[in-house]
Amino acid sequence: EAAGNIGEEVDYTITGIDAGAGVMAAAEQAIEDYELEDWSVQPSSSAAMTSALDDAIANEEPIIVTGWNPHWKFAVHDLKYLEDPEGSFGESEDIHTLVRNDLEADMPEAYQVLDNFNWEGEDMEEVMLEVNEGTEPEEAARTWVDENEDMVSEWTEGVEEVDGEQITLAFVAWDSEIASTNVVATVLSDLGYEVKTNSMEAPIMFGAVAEGEADAMVAAWLPGTHEQYYNDYEGEFEDLGANLEGAKIGLVVPEYVEADSIEDLQ
Ligand code: PBE
Known part of the structure; x- marks a missing residue:
């Protein structure tokens, strides 16, 4: 598996933001669409998500967050969207x-x-x-x-x-x-x-x-x-x-995470 044990490493948890955000509903939808039964989306806040991201990157640890752009995090960190062939997060x-x-x-x-x-x-x-x-x-x-x-x-x-x-x-x-x-x-x-x-x-x-x-x-x-x-x-x-x-939402990971697609989380 290209992704190794990414699931285990992040405790099968997607680091989310406030529960009312649309990207949270889309992440739940992705769990269904990609049959990621073991996974859950952890609600928090926009600020808590970016600080968890900062910490993970400082320690070179894997993390998966609910992300979007425009966002400053892409200017500060090397990040990538996980591909979404099922379209759970929609288009532009x-x-x-x-x-x-x-x-x-x-x-x-x-x-x-x-x-x-x-x-x-x-x-x-x-x-x-x-x-x-x-x-x-x-x-x-x-x-x-x-x-x-x-x-x-x-x-x-x-x-x-x-x-x-x-x-x-x-x-x-x-x-x-x-x-x-x-x-x-x-x-x-x-x-x-x-x-x-x-x-x-x-x-x-x-x-x-x-x-x-x-x-x-x-x-x-x-x-x-x-x-x-x-x-x-x-x-x-x-x-x-x-x-x-031209805004966008999706699952975002640091470049060094060995997954390229949401399918790699299966
Ligand atoms: N966001 C930022 C919001 C819209 C703006 C992507 C976190 C949401 O998911 O609802």
Whole structure:
């Protein structure tokens, strides 16, 4: 077996993140699709997963994590996705902006910015990397906004300033969404909004926008990762389309792990 005893070495455990994350459901699906009866997915958090990854790499030990990109971890470590011939983790994903149904009428300026917000994986990773190096998310977002005036001015072109109106952005404390949410918050606050960023579990985030408790979110991974949550509330929010294209989820291992495919875990 190419993989040697990878299963034994990691105690048949995939190191996961928060239970509400779509990548967790996809990992459970993979266990079914590849008949990995002995395996389980251990829930934790985005931060605990990356620290377990850091520790394993420091000790050159095997580890399998639920991963995704954009993510800073690919810039810091030599990592690879396990191939997924069964497609348990879906194909390429886009990250969408969802807003509450009445936002356009109530807050046309914010709506316009949220509708225009669009960047690339490398942009998001710049912010993520800085936060990973210890900079506060608000400060990392401020730096990125100041260094990317051209892009930001495309999002705010023709948008009038406001006078301290409150707006609430819902997000989940995933490294990628900490980055995007703080950048959008910075841009809105520069326009005069008083911005609240509220972190919550993934299903609650969809519910909050659907029920109008939050005004917007920039964290809907589609078509696969958040399909269930999206369908649960379809019609109860407005989908402003992709703000980032070419995202991905899957099982991620250090390069030195002798498995290349999820099939090698069998
Ligand atoms: N993630 C990051 C999320 C979406 C953004 C891939 C961890 C998830 O799995 O739901």
